[in-house]
Amino acid sequence: MQKIEKLLESKNIRVTAMRLLIYKFLAEKQIAVTLSDIENAFEKADRTTLYRTVKTFEEKDIVHQIDDGTGITKYALCENGCNCEIERDLHLHFHCNNCNETVCLTEHKIPQIKVPDGFVSENVNLVVKGICDKCSGQ
Amino acid sequence: MQKIEKLLESKNIRVTAMRLLIYKFLAEKQIAVTLSDIENAFEKADRTTLYRTVKTFEEKDIVHQIDDGTGITKYALCENGCNCEIERDLHLHFHCNNCNETVCLTEHKIPQIKVPDGFVSENVNLVVKGICDKCSGQ
DNA sequence: AATATCAATGCAATGGAAGTGCAATTACTG
DNA sequence: CAGTAATTGCACTTCCATTGCATTGATATT
Ligand SMILES: [Mn+2]
Ligand SMILES: [Mn+2]
Ligand SMILES: [Zn+2]
Ligand SMILES: [Zn+2]
Numbered sequence: 341m342q343k344i345e346k347l348l349e350s351k352n353i354r355v356t357a358m359r360l361l362i363y364k365f366l367a368e369k370q371i372a373v374t375l376s377d378i379e380n381a382f383e384k385a386d387r388t389t390l391y392r393t394v395k396t397f398e399e400k401d402i403v404h405q406i407d408d409g410t411g412i413t414k415y416a417l418c419e420n421g422c423n424c425e426i427e428r429d430l431h432l433h434f435h436c437n438n439c440n441e442t443v444c445l446t447e448h449k450i451p452q453i454k455v456p457d458g459f460v461s462e463n464v465n466l467v468v469k470g471i472c473d474k475c476s477g478q
Numbered sequence: 479m480q481k482i483e484k485l486l487e488s489k490n491i492r493v494t495a496m497r498l499l500i501y502k503f504l505a506e507k508q509i510a511v512t513l514s515d516i517e518n519a520f521e522k523a524d525r526t527t528l529y530r531t532v533k534t535f536e537e538k539d540i541v542h543q544i545d546d547g548t549g550i551t552k553y554a555l556c557e558n559g560c561n562c563e564i565e566r567d568l569h570l571h572f573h574c575n576n577c578n579e580t581v582c583l584t585e586h587k588i589p590q591i592k593v594p595d596g597f598v599s600e601n602v603n604l605v606v607k608g609i610c611d612k613c614s615g616q
Numbered sequence: 617a618a619t620a621t622c623a624a625t626g627c628a629a630t631g632g633a634a635g636t637g638c639a640a641t642t643a644c645t646g
Numbered sequence: 647c648a649g650t651a652a653t654t655g656c657a658c659t660t661c662c663a664t665t666g667c668a669t670t671g672a673t674a675t676t
Contacts, residue, residue: 354672356624375662386626391663393624407547409603411634412662434597451589453604458611459572465547465605466591473596492643494653513633524655529634531653549663550633 351400358385362393363402363417372406372414372433372442404428408435408442408467419446430464436472443472489538496523500531501540501555510544510552510571510580542566546573546580546605557584568602574610581610 344363345355353359365381366373378390394415397403401424406414422429432448435441450466482501483493491497503519504511516528532553535541539562544552560567570586573579588604 389625409545434593437600445594448592453570453606454586455572455606456583458614460609460614461606462575462608467603468591468593468599470600471598476596476598527654
């Protein structure tokens with residue numbers, strides 16, 4: 341995958357085997373993953389390396405962090421061509437109470453939220469909890 | 479404060495000195511507090527007691543938990559006459575990136591959020607981050 | 617190619633917060 | 647005043663996030 345290498349280089353991230361693997365792993369998954377998920381997928385690698393790799397990706401706006409309320413931070417690849425450097429991609433996240441999976445609903449942007457006078461809104465986190473499409477059985 | 483005692487009794491919570499103190503503490507504060515905040519306010523009391531007191535309040539719908547994305551759960555009194563037993567009070571929470579305080583904006587209800595077909599929405603967490611009224615200097 | 621330099625990785629340890637088991641204490645009941 | 651049940655305090659555990667430091671690996675320079 342030359343594409344991934346190109347992407348990493350364009351963000352000034354050195355291409356390493358580990359980073360390519362983790363990127364591919366994130367790209368395959370359609371859901372947000374925890375560090376433990378990554379850990380289980382790469383048992384040979386050290387936890388710290390995985391942690392720091394994801395953090396690097398996060399700093400360079402390749403992945404974004406998701407707080408879905410489970411208390412465990414999850415990560416997902418940013419949308420292709422997102423502008424995280426300029427402005428957080430304010431899409432909706434959905435957490436399934438049944439299968440415990442969290443997905444990015446990138447096509448569902450967060451509506452403008454009114455705040456009282458004196459308050460300045462800079463960022464919004466919106467998580468909907470319920471039953472996902474796979475679990476609702478249709 | 480006979481009122482607090484009445485409230486606790488109406489929720490089948492035994493009135494104890496500790497519980498009255500913690501309730502008053504939460505009532506005085508206009509912001510959401512962490513367990514550590516309570517701990518600092520009652521250094522004589524044991525952390526576990528404070529923890530369990532808040533949990534009891536939460537179960538009995540006297541306080542609600544707030545996940546503002548800081549990774550530390552916060553708590554705030556429910557609105558007077560809220561119907562948390564029946565349906566979570568879906569109001570907005572605001573987290574100030576400057577003073578790090580989180581407030582309930584109880585008058586700002588969360589708008590209806592559209593989710594894709596097959597998804598069932600049961601609950602919504604909406605946190606706006608930015609600068610609060612105290613910090614924005616007006 | 618050998619060396620110097622800097623980044624990436626692995627290992628060990630730490631810290632913070634949430635949660636639990638059990639014994640001691642306190643409050644309620646008859 | 648017992649007897650019983652709930653509350654409180656202490657110690658301990660678990661889980662995740664994070665850091666320090668030594669080691670390995672890659673890159674650039676001579
Ligand atoms: Mn997302
Ligand atoms: Mn609130
Ligand atoms: Zn599901
Ligand atoms: Zn503020």
